[in-house]
Amino acid sequence: MSQSFRQPDILEIARAEGKVTVEGLAERFDVTVQTIRRDLTELANAGKLERVHGGAILPSGVNNILYEERRRLNEAAKTAIARACAAAIPDEASVFLDIGTTTEAVARELLDHRNLMVVTNNMNVAQILLANKSCNIVVAGGALRRADNGLVGNLTARTIENFKFDYAILGCSAMDVDGDLLDFDIQEVVVGQTLLNRSREVFLVADASKFQRSAPVRIGSLRDVHQVFTDQPLPPRLTEQCTGWGTRVHVTGPAPE
Numbered sequence: 001m002s003q004s005f006r007q008p009d010i011l012e013i014a015r016a017e018g019k020v021t022v023e024g025l026a027e028r029f030d031v032t033v034q035t036i037r038r039d040l041t042e043l044a045n046a047g048k049l050e051r052v053h054g055g056a057i058l059p060s061g062v063n064n065i066l067y068e069e070r071r072r073l074n075e076a077a078k079t080a081i082a083r084a085c086a087a088a089i090p091d092e093a094s095v096f097l098d099i100g101t102t103t104e105a106v107a108r109e110l111l112d113h114r115n116l117m118v119v120t121n122n123m124n125v126a127q128i129l130l131a132n133k134s135c136n137i138v139v140a141g142g143a144l145r146r147a148d149n150g151l152v153g154n155l156t157a158r159t160i161e162n163f164k165f166d167y168a169i170l171g172c173s174a175m176d177v178d179g180d181l182l183d184f185d186i187q188e189v190v191v192g193q194t195l196l197n198r199s200r201e202v203f204l205v206a207d208a209s210k211f212q213r214s215a216p217v218r219i220g221s222l223r224d225v226h227q228v229f230t231d232q233p234l235p236p237r238l239t240e241q242c243t244g245w246g247t248r249v250h251v252t253g254p255a256p257e
Contacts, residue, residue, distance in 0.1 A: 006031075007039055011048055014058055019074070019209070021055035052212045077207040077231035082106040084252040085169060085205050085229045091115055093166040096195055097125045099150035099188060100171030102205040104128060110135070119163060121156045121191055123149035143187065152187040157194040168199035170225075172206055174213040179222035179238055179245075182215035192219040201226045208232035222247050 006029055013028075014020045025036045040056045043049040049056040081102060086109035089095060095110075097103045097120040107128040110116060119138040120126055129135050142156030170192055174182040181204070183189050196202060196219075204225045211234065222228065222238070223245045233239065233251055242249050 007043055010039060010043065014049060014056065019052075019055055019057045020049075024055070050212065052209065057209060057212070074207045074209055074231070078102045078105045078205075079109075080252045081205050081207060081229045081231055082109045084250055085203055086110050086113070088203065088227065088229075089113065089116075089167055093117075094119070094163070096120065096160070096163070096165045096168040096199065097122060098168070098170045098192065098195070099145075099148060099152070100205075102171050102207065103169050106169050106205060119160070119165065121151040121160075123151070140191075142191075145185070145188075150188065152185060152191060154190060157190045160191065160194045160198055163198055165195075165199040167201045167203060168195045169203050169205060170195065170219075172204065172210060172215075172219060174215040175206060175210045175222075176214070177235065177238065179241055181219040181221065181225075183217050183219055184215050186217050189217045189219050196220050196224045204228045206230055211235065 010020060010025060013025070022033050022036050022040070026033045029036070040049060040051055044051045044056065049058065078101060082105035085106050089110065091114040094117045097107055097118055099122045103122060104124050107125045110129065111132045113132065114134050116132070117136040117138070118125070118129055119140055121140040121142060123139070126137050126139050129137050140151055140156045140159040142151035142159070143153045145152055172181040173184055176182060183192070202225045204222070206228070208231055222242055225247050227248045227250065228242070229250045229252065231252060234242065234249060239249065
């Protein structure tokens with residue numbers, strides 16, 4: 001198959017799944033991995049994909065990947081991250097769970113915890129935790145973002161200001177090389193910034209794809225986070241900075257291909 005026919009199909013797969021891998025595409029199209037690498041390089045040079053280790057993802061910019069695509073992206077890594085994060089949360093704690101597919105994975109791992117009080121601006125999280133009969137669920141009000149069932153804006157932030165959480169579980173859309181945590185929606189960022197000041201312990205849950213993306217709005221810094229749960233080591237310089245900041249980094253599960 002010529003590249004001119006294969007590359008549109010590669011883009012469709014990336015839009016559907018959020019990520020493509022060299023080996024997976026080589027098998028799907030019955031071509032060599034070298035051929036696929038050339039395809040991905042050309043698509044990256046054209047600004048249509050971003051190359052990452054072992055494959056490519058949809059490009060960063062001012063718009064996030066669609067929710068259903070994000071939900072399927074790196075599912076195994078998110079599950080491992082969520083399991084490690086949930087293990088660090090004791091029973092009978094007050095917890096805030098943020099918007100994001102990884103925080104939703106954390107919610108699923110909290111179903112056996114006892115007597116939690118969970119506040120969330122994520123309607124998906126609230127729905128998941130209904131299965132935990134001992135969990136007291138509070139939904140923070142705000143403007144409903146239909147794309148992912150998140151509640152955002154100043155009303156959500158004002159609700160959060162009424163609490164002091166034992167733990168806040170945050171996600172992010174991207175992580176800059178200097179440790180800044182980034183997102184796409186300034187209305188959502190207002191909520192994250194408020195949480196940094198209303199929580200005794202802040203946990204960040206982020207898979208390694210976030211290290212390779214960019215987004216325009218700053219939430220805060222890893223300096224503001226107590227513990228990070230991820231699936232691949234941070235860049236060496238950032239690991240050193242986290243040590244200086246007192247930010248503990250937990251790497252769980254195998255590195256993605």
